[in-house]
Amino acid sequence: MAARTFSVGVDVDHLKHYYRIHGHDDQSATGAAFAVGVPRFMELFEELGIPATFYCVSEDLQEPGVAARLREAVAAGHEIGNHSWHHRYDLTRLPSEERRAEVQRAREQLEEAAGAPVVGFRAPGYTTSPALLADVAATGHTYDTSVFPCVPYYSAKAAVMGLMALRGRRSQSILGPPAPLLAPRGPYPVDPARPYRRAATGLLEYPISVAGGLPMLGTAFTALGERGALAAVALAWRLLPHVTVEFHAVDLLALADDGLDPALATQPDLKTPVAKKRKIFKKSMGFLAERAEAIRLDALTASLAGD
Numbered sequence: 001m002a003a004r005t006f007s008v009g010v011d012v013d014h015l016k017h018y019y020r021i022h023g024h025d026d027q028s029a030t031g032a033a034f035a036v037g038v039p040r041f042m043e044l045f046e047e048l049g050i051p052a053t054f055y056c057v058s059e060d061l062q063e064p065g066v067a068a069r070l071r072e073a074v075a076a077g078h079e080i081g082n083h084s085w086h087h088r089y090d091l092t093r094l095p096s097e098e099r100r101a102e103v104q105r106a107r108e109q110l111e112e113a114a115g116a117p118v119v120g121f122r123a124p125g126y127t128t129s130p131a132l133l134a135d136v137a138a139t140g141h142t143y144d145t146s147v148f149p150c151v152p153y154y155s156a157k158a159a160v161m162g163l164m165a166l167r168g169r170r171s172q173s174i175l176g177p178p179a180p181l182l183a184p185r186g187p188y189p190v191d192p193a194r195p196y197r198r199a200a201t202g203l204l205e206y207p208i209s210v211a212g213g214l215p216m217l218g219t220a221f222t223a224l225g226e227r228g229a230l231a232a233v234a235l236a237w238r239l240l241p242h243v244t245v246e247f248h249a250v251d252l253l254a255l256a257d258d259g260l261d262p263a264l265a266t267q268p269d270l271k272t273p274v275a276k277k278r279k280i281f282k283k284s285m286g287f288l289a290e291r292a293e294a295i296r297l298d299a300l301t302a303s304l305a306g307d
């Protein structure tokens, strides 16, 4: 493994999940995440020379153009990861057979559509459990990247869900136990019985990187602005041997630019113009690309296993 590495993942969450998470009716949700967000990220990654991973929800393969988009991403050197079959926020609470199917069917469907191996899993809403990790390991995956050890995110999520409950709206989001906050900060083999502890061998876990309390997330970069995001990424680069960055395909969409439904203004970063967000992402990811090797998590996992 090279001295310093970083990896970039993009969760391709359909817009309907943003309607649902904010308690809106999802009938006017369009397929813009795949149709517009993914190509914008692919263009950005091409400029920066970054091979990335797109974590996809396999039910979206029913929409026209999605399977072709996956093959296009693979041809451009990107990895396709598993983001489950239906993006159920209550995945860890489903009966075991249903939960297993959410992981297994998605992997099969995505592999078939992409024509490439799918070996990484990211849980919807960062909510994982020993049983879910056991499913991930048992269904042909070599790594998981669902642990998010971030206190500000945890308290912000709790606050938003509390506010929505006060207004009588129900979020589909689930607040997992705070145990992820105790997880190791770097890649580690997970102990299936205690997923936030390091084991000797096993499925590799890549927690989303957090440095100085700041998560390496597209929405956080947008909120921080160009200089703030650059400082956050520089700090992560100084503190962590491997930086795991997470974007969402909608991070490169905007209400005005893309004529999105104004109801989506409840997702605040959608109000920021695409050009501004792109500039922030290009600057901060460019910082990493100049100093470390951009590596896909499937490749990093293979190289760590071979060590």
Ligand SMILES: [Zn+2]
Residues within 6 Å of the ligand: 011, 012, 013, 083, 087, 123, 124, 125
């Ligand atoms: Zn998601």
